Amino acid sequence: MTIASLENAAPLRADIRRESPRLADLADQIAEELEGRYSAIVVDRLNIDDFDLNTKRRLLYALCLALGWPTPTDKVGRRIIWDIKSRPLPKGQVSTFSENMAEALLHTDTQYFPHPERYTILYVVKPAQEGGISMIRDGRHIREALEQTEEGAWALSYLSTNKLPFRIPTSYTAQRRQDIPEFTFAPIFSDRPLIRYRRDTLEAGLAGCPEYRTAEAKNALRILEGVLDSANDVLTTSLPADSVLITNNHEGLHGRTEFDDPERHLIRIRISDVPPST
Numbered sequence: 001m002t003i004a005s006l007e008n009a010a011p012l013r014a015d016i017r018r019e020s021p022r023l024a025d026l027a028d029q030i031a032e033e034l035e036g037r038y039s040a041i042v043v044d045r046l047n048i049d050d051f052d053l054n055t056k057r058r059l060l061y062a063l064c065l066a067l068g069w070p071t072p073t074d075k076v077g078r079r080i081i082w083d084i085k086s087r088p089l090p091k092g093q094v095s096t097f098s099e100n101m102a103e104a105l106l107h108t109d110t111q112y113f114p115h116p117e118r119y120t121i122l123y124v125v126k127p128a129q130e131g132g133i134s135m136i137r138d139g140r141h142i143r144e145a146l147e148q149t150e151e152g153a154w155a156l157s158y159l160s161t162n163k164l165p166f167r168i169p170t171s172y173t174a175q176r177r178q179d180i181p182e183f184t185f186a187p188i189f190s191d192r193p194l195i196r197y198r199r200d201t202l203e204a205g206l207a208g209c210p211e212y213r214t215a216e217a218k219n220a221l222r223i224l225e226g227v228l229d230s231a232n233d234v235l236t237t238s239l240p241a242d243s244v245l246i247t248n249n250h251e252g253l254h255g256r257t258e259f260d261d262p263e264r265h266l267i268r269i270r271i272s273d274v275p276p277s278t
C-alpha cells in the first residue's frame with residue numbers, strides 16, 4: 001500500500017473502508033465515542049506489535065484514513081506520519097513536544113493553526129522506561145469548573161470572545177526561521193474547537209504581540225491555569241507498548257510527564273474530519 005498524498009486520499013479511503021469492513025467498523029466506533037461523552041479513548045492493545053515499523057506505520061495510516069482525513073502538519077516536508085522521539089535540532093530551531101523529553105503540559109494539538117484537526121492518535125512503539133505518563137483533561141469539565149465561580153465565568157467569557165496570539169513553532173513555519181515568527185489569532189474557547197490551548201505557544205505569541213498582553217488577558221489566563229490541572233480532574237495513565245491513545249483534539253487536552261529515555265518511541269497522526277478540499 002502506498003501512503004496517499006492528500007490529493008488521492010479519497011479513493012484510497014473508499015477502498016480501505018470497502019475492503020476492510022472490520023477496520024471501518026472500528027473507526028466508526030472510535031468516532032462515535034469521541035463525538036459522544038468521551039474526549040479521549042485508549043485501546044490497550046492494537047495487536048500490531050509483531051509487524052515491522054514500516055508496516056505498523058501503514059496499518060495506523062489505514063486506521064486513520066478509515067476514521068477521517070490524515071493531515072500533514074509540516075508545511076515543508078508535508079509529513080503525515082510522525083515519529084515522536086527526542087532528536088537533536090539544527091541550530092536556531094525551537095524544539096516542540098514531539099522532539100524533546102521535557103514535560104508536555106496539558107494542551108491541544110495544532111492550536112497554533114486556524115483549523116486544528118478533530119482527532120489525533122498516538123501509538124506506543126516503545127514506552128519510556130520511566131516517566132512519560134500520559135495526562136488527559138476534558139475541555140467540557142474545564143468550562144464547567146470555570147462556570148462555578150464569578151471570576152471563572154468572567155474568564156470563560158473573556159477567553160471566548162477575545163482572540164489571542166498563538167506562535168507557530170519554528171518547525172512548522174514556512175521558512176523555519178526563529179527570527180521570522182508566524183502567529184494564529186484565535187479565542188481559547190469557541191464552538192469548534194471547543195478549546196484550543198498550549199501555554200508556551202500562547203506565551204510566545206503574547207511576547208511577540210505585546211498589544212494583546214493586557215491586564216485582563218493575563219488575569220483571565222491566570223484563572224484558567226488555576227482550574228486546568230486540578231489534580232482531581234486530570235486522568236493519568238501509563239500507555240504500554242502497542243496501545244494507542246485517540247483524542248478528540250477539539251474537546252480534550254493531553255500532556256505527558258517528563259522522561260529520560262531516548263528510546264521512547266511513539267507514532268502520531270493527526271486526522272481531520274473533513275476532506276482537504278472543503
Ligand SMILES: [Fe+2]
Binds near residue numbers: 097107108109254
Ligand atoms: Fe500533543
